[in-house]
Amino acid sequence: MTDRDDGPAAGRPMRADARRNREKLVAIAAKAFARSGVDASLEAIAREADVGTGTLYRHFPTREALIEAVYRHEVEGLVAAADELSQSRSADAALAEWMQRYVDYIATKRGMRDSLKLLLESNSPLFAETHGLVPRTFRGLMEKAVAAGTIRPDADSADVLHALSSIYSASDGPDWHERSRRLVSLIMDGLRYGAPHPSSGT
Known part of the structure; x- marks a missing residue:
């Protein structure tokens, strides 16, 4: 050390x-x-x-300074992952993997929720600096998958992200992470259902 x-x-x-x-x-x-x-x-x-x-x-x-850095790191990591996955996977596979990584982001955010609430009430610039980054990133991935015909064309990114975000308020438990991953897989199955050009998911 x-x-x-x-x-x-x-x-x-x-x-x-x-x-x-x-x-x-x-x-x-x-x-x-x-x-x-x-x-x-x-x-x-x-x-x-x-x-x-x-x-x-x-x-x-301070502990708050570390919490701010972690939150910013998690948001920036999600944004960067979208580009990386889009370059190496099919559009729907990139979307599916990103959604699973979103579970890890939510897990970290849940662990910090009380402190994040205090930061929000203190008018920390953190949220203004990161506002909208995750929804815009997710919308971009959805649009690529729609354009590729590998998810249903009527899918709305705001609706899907709202469904994904519901795992934030799900009850705690030792199996929370695994249940959340299964939920994401079910949502992705629903997005692929009725796609014009369904892919193998790889």
Whole structure:
């Protein structure tokens, strides 16, 4: 474990090793929050990232700062995944895989919900900066699949995203993640039903 890290500094670019440490902390924190909520131990997060707690606090002086970084990271990850999947999969397969990744995004968001509510009430710029990114990304994937004829042409992205978002408020339980994945698969089956040119889904 190392605790040598410059951390962010105004007007100075972040060192490559500091950037890697920051990215690692955010990725590990996302999994910890999804698993245990925002009360997850910051010390445990730092230990799993193989950095000292001093490094963690230099990057994220407060728990709220880490939560903001995790939320932004999850949104940006979903947006980036759409481009990556569209380049390597058929339009409907890209949509299906993205929807499954959306479950992981919701899991992390559920773990942070109380803190996100407080951030919203505090007028944090976080939500203004990320507003609309996920719906626009999803709409783009849907439009590509409709154009390819691999999902039904009457599908509306806002309706489908509303159905997907219902898993956010589903009751907690050890099988929540698996149930959510099955629900997404059922929704995707419905989108493929009646498609002009159904694909094999690969």
